[in-house]
Amino acid sequence: MSTSTxxxxxxxxxxxxxxxxxxxxxxxxxxxxTDAKVGAGTIYRYFDNKEVLVNTLFQHYVTxxxxxxxxxxxxxxxxxxKFHHLFQGMVRFTNEHDHALYFIKTHASAYFLTADSxxxxxxxxxxxxxxxxxxxxxxxxxxxPSQALIAIMFGGFLQLYQLIRAGExxxxxxxxxxxxxxxxxxxxxxx
Amino acid sequence: MSTSTxxxxxxxxxxxxxxxxxxxxxxxxxxxxTDAKVGAGTIYRYFDNKEVLVNTLFQHYVTxxxxxxxxxxxxxxxxxxKFHHLFQGMVRFTNEHDHALYFIKTHASAYFLTADSxxxxxxxxxxxxxxxxxxxxxxxxxxxPSQALIAIMFGGFLQLYQLIRAGExxxxxxxxxxxxxxxxxxxxxxx
Amino acid sequence: MSTSTxxxxxxxxxxxxxxxxxxxxxxxxxxxxTDAKVGAGTIYRYFDNKEVLVNTLFQHYVTxxxxxxxxxxxxxxxxxxKFHHLFQGMVRFTNEHDHALYFIKTHASAYFLTADSxxxxxxxxxxxxxxxxxxxxxxxxxxxPSQALIAIMFGGFLQLYQLIRAGExxxxxxxxxxxxxxxxxxxxxxx
Amino acid sequence: MSTSTxxxxxxxxxxxxxxxxxxxxxxxxxxxxTDAKVGAGTIYRYFDNKEVLVNTLFQHYVTxxxxxxxxxxxxxxxxxxKFHHLFQGMVRFTNEHDHALYFIKTHASAYFLTADSxxxxxxxxxxxxxxxxxxxxxxxxxxxPSQALIAIMFGGFLQLYQLIRAGExxxxxxxxxxxxxxxxxxxxxxx
DNA sequence: CATGAATGAGCTTTCATTCAT
DNA sequence: AATGAATGAAAGCTCATTCAT
Numbered sequence: 001m002s003t004s005t006x007x008x009x010x011x012x013x014x015x016x017x018x019x020x021x022x023x024x025x026x027x028x029x030x031x032x033x034t035d036a037k038v039g040a041g042t043i044y045r046y047f048d049n050k051e052v053l054v055n056t057l058f059q060h061y062v063t064x065x066x067x068x069x070x071x072x073x074x075x076x077x078x079x080x081x082k083f084h085h086l087f088q089g090m091v092r093f094t095n096e097h098d099h100a101l102y103f104i105k106t107h108a109s110a111y112f113l114t115a116d117s118x119x120x121x122x123x124x125x126x127x128x129x130x131x132x133x134x135x136x137x138x139x140x141x142x143x144x145p146s147q148a149l150i151a152i153m154f155g156g157f158l159q160l161y162q163l164i165r166a167g168e169x170x171x172x173x174x175x176x177x178x179x180x181x182x183x184x185x186x187x188x189x190x191x
Numbered sequence: 192m193s194t195s196t197x198x199x200x201x202x203x204x205x206x207x208x209x210x211x212x213x214x215x216x217x218x219x220x221x222x223x224x225t226d227a228k229v230g231a232g233t234i235y236r237y238f239d240n241k242e243v244l245v246n247t248l249f250q251h252y253v254t255x256x257x258x259x260x261x262x263x264x265x266x267x268x269x270x271x272x273k274f275h276h277l278f279q280g281m282v283r284f285t286n287e288h289d290h291a292l293y294f295i296k297t298h299a300s301a302y303f304l305t306a307d308s309x310x311x312x313x314x315x316x317x318x319x320x321x322x323x324x325x326x327x328x329x330x331x332x333x334x335x336p337s338q339a340l341i342a343i344m345f346g347g348f349l350q351l352y353q354l355i356r357a358g359e360x361x362x363x364x365x366x367x368x369x370x371x372x373x374x375x376x377x378x379x380x381x382x
Numbered sequence: 383m384s385t386s387t388x389x390x391x392x393x394x395x396x397x398x399x400x401x402x403x404x405x406x407x408x409x410x411x412x413x414x415x416t417d418a419k420v421g422a423g424t425i426y427r428y429f430d431n432k433e434v435l436v437n438t439l440f441q442h443y444v445t446x447x448x449x450x451x452x453x454x455x456x457x458x459x460x461x462x463x464k465f466h467h468l469f470q471g472m473v474r475f476t477n478e479h480d481h482a483l484y485f486i487k488t489h490a491s492a493y494f495l496t497a498d499s500x501x502x503x504x505x506x507x508x509x510x511x512x513x514x515x516x517x518x519x520x521x522x523x524x525x526x527p528s529q530a531l532i533a534i535m536f537g538g539f540l541q542l543y544q545l546i547r548a549g550e551x552x553x554x555x556x557x558x559x560x561x562x563x564x565x566x567x568x569x570x571x572x573x
Numbered sequence: 574m575s576t577s578t579x580x581x582x583x584x585x586x587x588x589x590x591x592x593x594x595x596x597x598x599x600x601x602x603x604x605x606x607t608d609a610k611v612g613a614g615t616i617y618r619y620f621d622n623k624e625v626l627v628n629t630l631f632q633h634y635v636t637x638x639x640x641x642x643x644x645x646x647x648x649x650x651x652x653x654x655k656f657h658h659l660f661q662g663m664v665r666f667t668n669e670h671d672h673a674l675y676f677i678k679t680h681a682s683a684y685f686l687t688a689d690s691x692x693x694x695x696x697x698x699x700x701x702x703x704x705x706x707x708x709x710x711x712x713x714x715x716x717x718p719s720q721a722l723i724a725i726m727f728g729g730f731l732q733l734y735q736l737i738r739a740g741e742x743x744x745x746x747x748x749x750x751x752x753x754x755x756x757x758x759x760x761x762x763x764x
Numbered sequence: 765c766a767t768g769a770a771t772g773a774g775c776t777t778t779c780a781t782t783c784a785t
Numbered sequence: 786a787a788t789g790a791a792t793g794a795a796a797g798c799t800c801a802t803t804c805a806t
Contacts, residue, residue: 041791160346175336534732
């Protein structure tokens with residue numbers, strides 16, 4: 001019957017938004033506290049310090065994203081089917097967790113990430129890398145280093161997503177179909 | 192007679208490197224001063240404050256990049272020729288100004304950018320936008336919002352460039368040819 | 383029917399130990415609560431605040447110590463008998479209330495003591511002062527200000543007691559006899 | 574021609590006074606800054622943090638005290654001569670460095686002392702221990718553990734000194750002569 | 765011009781205290 | 786009566802900025 005949500009979740013949500021919008025260093029604990037409508041001290045009941053907070057957040061969303069990509073992965077289907085699955089995963093994750101993917105990207109090489117966080121992120125990259133490696137072996141993906149292909153897709157997608165969030169373009173069904181096609185053409189092997 | 196280069200340039204160079212590597216907020220004035228081998232106070236002889244410094248830097252490199260793209264723009268040639276010119280411009284600019292493009296991207300939506308800086312950045316986008324608009328009119332570029340096409344290319348390229356700087360992949364001639372092809376396939380109109 | 387001892391006593395006991403070991407300012411309320419196995423809020427049911435707690439403690443043990451010294455004081459006996467009584471009182475009190483005397487000494491001139499606490503402490507000093515005054519009048523105690531004699535004995539004894547608690551020397555019967563002799567020689571009138 | 578003293582010394586002096594009067598934990602950096610008439614940040618130009626400050630202070634005065642005791646130590650003279658030298662050293666050091674000895678004693682077993690600091694303090698104790706050990710061997714010092722004898726003398730002297738500083742008794746020549754006699758009787762071997 | 769010691773505003777963090785349960 | 790989650794005031798500390806040299 002209570003309308004109040006869980007405080008820990010409020011903090012996580014506020015921190016995610018602010019870290020994504022301003023970056024870790026430009027986000028202060030008082031900012032997060034105000035946004036989450038809790039006292040500054042309360043944040044320290046849930047997280048030992050600011051770096052633990054950002055790492056917890058990072059690992060949480062990286063894991064969630066990895067899970068999204070791995071769930072129902074069409075192991076037996078065509079490369080294109082797999083590509084489609086991954087792309088749709090990106091779109092869905094992005095819709096369900098507003099700032100999460102952008103937060104992940106902008107903080108993925110930050111100086112304050114722990115070994116744990118880096119490892120989780122490596123796992124995420126590995127999922128994508130495996131896909132591209134398989135595709136290249138089957139001569140259906142362009143002969144470029146998998147890391148490069150990931151960068152092209154990830155980098156492009158997130159840059160695009162920022163535009164959508166900024167309201168500069170609309171995330172219509174048409175747009176997403178077109179973008180998926182564009183990325184597929186960017187990475188697929190052309191005769 | 193002095194062998195030392197211009198102090199203002201030293202400061203700009205150090206600031207660019209550090210802002211690109213650590214971000215604006217994680218970079219302190221003493222860090223820049225130490226790296227540039229000048230006193231901290233000296234920075235304030237050339238720049239009113241830290242925000243002026245970062246905006247000066249931003250505008251400087253955005254302008255330089257715009258100039259690179261506009262110079263010798265093949266106004267009369269094919270869309271592909273123009274694409275090739277723009278891509279080569281990105282590559283060349285990136286080689287000549289080590290951290291500049293990455294700095295531009297990571298700071299392009301920062302909270303501390305002045306109207307001036309945002310305008311300069313808009314101009315840069317406009318160059319690319321004009322190209323895509325023209326290409327779409329001539330049915331040689333994919334029917335997607337130009338902003339989306341820019342995001343895909345810019346975002347992808349810079350993500351890729353980060354890998355190169357991090358030493359994770361090598362910027363061979365082959366790679367660049369392959370990447371150019373990939374981007375061209377991403378943006379061109381397919382029958 | 384409960385096996386647990388009185389909560390107020392638990393708090394007093396834990397506070398005494400921690401104040402003696404770490405000092406008032408380095409001891410936090412949560413530390414005391416944890417050690418006493420009560421909630422932090424419970425401490426405030428028994429004591430208005432931390433300063434009230436430390437003053438209550440101080441007065442409690444100062445009074446207890448005064449009582450120990452006054453009880454069975456050999457009013458009619460020789461100065462040496464009285465000295466012996468006082469010294470034995472110190473030893474006994476120290477054995478019965480582990481950290482109490484050390485806590486008293488280290489907090490006897492603290493900035494947070496109330497007038498009440500200071501008065502109680504004065505009473506304790508008065509007991510000793512009366513003894514020394516009488517002894518000097520009877521020419522059996524060294525001609526030094528009584529306060530000085532108290533300082534010498536109290537200061538020395540507690541410093542010694544710290545060593546015993548730290549386990550650096552053992553509180554054997556021999557040691558105590560020797561120490562009593564030493565103090566007696568320090569304060570008695572020599573021909 | 575300047576009347577201003579060295580800022581580092583001002584900080585050290587203020588810190589010594591406050592640490593001695595209130596203790597480490599009850600002394601705040603702003604208190605020290607105010608007392609030393611410097612900005613709070615200035616303290617951090619000279620000392621990395623509060624613990625470094627207190628350890629620097631501790632080692633400085635322990636070394637100074639050790640030097641005072643060791644200088645002109647009458648290696649060839651009688652035990653009593655040596656005792657006199659040590660006692661006079663304590664008196665002189667105490668007069669020259671107002672709060673130093675009290676600060677040393679009250680912080681000598683603090684939780685924040687570094688290994689270095691503890692070592693320096695051990696060296697100081699060793700000087701006294703060697704004296705007592707030699708005296709006992711020559712049967713001129715009471716048969717008690719040297720540590721106990723040190724505690725009696727040190728503890729008593731400092732407790733006394735506090736009275737003097739508090740203005741409760743006056744440090745007349747007579748007093749000091751009497752106190753020296755008292756301590757000598759406390760520690761010397763009696764037939 | 766150039767410097768870096770000095771500053772204090774504002775950061776991260778702790779902890780005495782309150783209060784809903 | 787007892788609790789411990791929540792709070793915010795104030796601590797330790799950093800760093801953009803100033804200014805005497």
